Amino acid sequence: MVSIVEDYLKTRIKRIRTDIHSVDKVASYILANSPQVSMDWLANQAYLCQRQFNRKFTERIGVSPKLFTRIVRFFNAYKYREAHPHDDWLNVALLFGYTDYQHMVKDFKEFANVTPNLWVSEDMQAPERILRLA
Numbered sequence: 010m011v012s013i014v015e016d017y018l019k020t021r022i023k024r025i026r027t028d029i030h031s032v033d034k035v036a037s038y039i040l041a042n043s044p045q046v047s048m049d050w051l052a053n054q055a056y057l058c059q060r061q062f063n064r065k066f067t068e069r070i071g072v073s074p075k076l077f078t079r080i081v082r083f084f085n086a087y088k089y090r091e092a093h094p095h096d097d098w099l100n101v102a103l104l105f106g107y108t109d110y111q112h113m114v115k116d117f118k119e120f121a122n123v124t125p126n127l128w129v130s131e132d133m134q135a136p137e138r139i140l141r142l143a
């Protein structure tokens with residue numbers, strides 16, 4: 010029975026597409042650099058027109074390229090603020106390409122369901138912070 014399952018899984022694994030698509034390279038670039046570039050520029054880097062780029066990116070990554078860049082920017086701002094707790098939120102917003110503090114607040118509300126200040130107060134009350142484990 011185990012050998013049948015193993016054979017089935019091996020054939021399924023062989024069918025998985027392992028080719029690296031230009032969209033994957035663009036996604037890796039976004040993750041590594043957190044760039045503030047236009048979607049047209051990203052589409053050009055993938056050698057695709059804007060519509061194809063949006064469609065293929067969503068198909069391969071699971072979210073639109075615009076949403077993906079917003080998530081990466083939010084995550085990087087979040088991690089930066091976690092590493093630099095005494096930096097002011099406006100500086101963090103400007104450092105990560107937000108036009109102002111309110112645009113960053115919008116992303117915080119969408120992705121974390123809290124405002125940045127509420128996140129800080131909740132984070133300070135977390136058991137791992139109180140016990141100095143993090």
